[in-house]
Amino acid sequence: MLASRPSSPRSFRPSQRLVVPVVCVCVTFIAIADGAITTVALPSIARQFHLTTAALDGVVVVYPVCLAMAIPASAWLVERFGGKRVLLTAMTGFLASSLLCGAAADLGQLVAFRAIQGVSAGVLFPASTALLFATFTTAEQVRLQRYMIVPQQIAPAAAPVVGGLLVDHLSWRWVFYVNLPVGLPAVVFGALFLAGHRGARPGRFDLPGLLLSAAALGALMYGVCEGPNRGWSDPAVLTALALGAVLLAVAVAVELRTTAPLLKLRLFADRLFRDTNLINLIGLVPIMGALYLGPLFLQQAQGRSALESGTSTFPEAFGVLLTVQAVGVLYARIGPRIIVGCSLVAVSAVLLLFATCDADTGLWTFRAYMFLFGIAIGGFFIPTTVASLATLPRADIAQASTLNTVVRQTGGALAPAAVTTVLVLGTPGAAAADPPVTAYQYAYLALAALAALTAVLAFTLPDGPARAAARGTTAAHRSAPAAARQEDADGGTYGGGTRRDPHESTHGS
Structure with missing residues (x-):
């Protein structure tokens, strides 16, 4: 029975x-x-x-x-x-x-x-x-x-x-x-x-695609990471960057001609996906650069301890947590364009405040700036990530996630390289290991300028489709809750168990 x-x-x-x-x-x-x-x-x-x-x-x-x-x-x-x-x-x-x-x-x-x-x-x-x-x-x-x-x-x-x-x-x-x-x-x-x-x-x-892309990304990452330490004119750094650039160009050409490429670069034909990734690539440099620069300034320019440095940069996290709550409410109403653009304008403004710091700046002043910085960057991460995948077919999610990760890792690697380069350029003579306070101020100013430039790009983001997807008004996204409910009934993810969502034929996640 x-x-x-x-x-x-x-x-x-x-x-x-x-x-x-x-x-x-x-x-x-x-x-x-x-x-x-x-x-x-x-x-x-x-x-x-x-x-x-x-x-x-x-x-x-x-x-x-x-x-x-x-x-x-x-x-x-x-x-x-x-x-x-x-x-x-x-x-x-x-x-x-x-x-x-x-x-x-x-x-x-x-x-x-x-x-x-x-x-x-x-x-x-x-x-x-x-x-x-x-x-x-x-x-x-x-x-x-x-x-x-x-x-x-x-x-x-x-x-x-x-x-x-x-x-x-x-x-x-x-x-x-x-x-x-x-x-x-x-x-x-x-x-x-x-x-x-x-x-x-x-x-x-796609073995050729793997070999070319892995070698290109590995060489470029090595050059970017080692450039600030060895110097950008170091033969090993120049060779790695040149080789990486050539291999990357070849990899792009091969992947665009391959029927089933390892990296589906054709996804960049979607403007929302392309623009959000470009904003991520450039915008992460001033954001991650400032997070990298803060402990250096406190410990080297001001002679603070590692514990003082850690407790002074920590308030940034609390600022982010406050902002993301508002972002979750506003995203579907005003869209990622306004949120990301205003976030980057705020980032630029706070970086200008950091540029006023000197050897006598108190810890609580620096902590207040870090809290404001967290509030500013809290509007950057979620909208760019969610919007980048909002208009793509669900079958392409795994490929798009891979490309997003490549972009974010590249932006994250460029940040300390850019900061260290500015510090070296702002340090006179042979004292490169001990930059003066002015070098840190120049670095903050450079990051502020880059954040402002990225804000201009963000305000051109075509976010109509992203708002529609966030409201659940597109057919592709209306199907997901039903699939999720079916998944809970069947005990498997989309495509798991004995049933397969027709939208999930290839991404396999």
């Missing part, structure tokens, strides 16, 4: 609309925190291996280089094997390499294991983004990001403080071991409750 049939274990599975955000929050928190916490441990690592801190440059550079090289393959992997398997495999690799980094016996081992960490992180970011955008509509994404932004802001702010405590009271090895207590429960939770997916058939693997 139908009434006596025992309940299926699958009926007890939590909703994917809860499971997916939990897993993605943990992934994002760990990956962001790891990038911020490692730098704190470098002096201790140098003492352990009897090296200078400068000799550990490879530990820092290898991570973004390998991350950039892995990103191009992430969309194909998600489409072929499904978001769950790719995300959990990459997370397991990240945690295993974290354990190996902590147990490294010499510098060579540490660099090698950091490379594995970078490769794993390069797959994690696009896979988690694809899962989120496959599970929630655009309107829901805006509301969801009001909460997901919390760990994204807490991680980089808290990581240096936690890292300092671990190094001082335990060992530098714990800055890597600390990933496990957060990551292992997330992997177990995801393995148990994240809905499976059979994947799709995205086409033959």
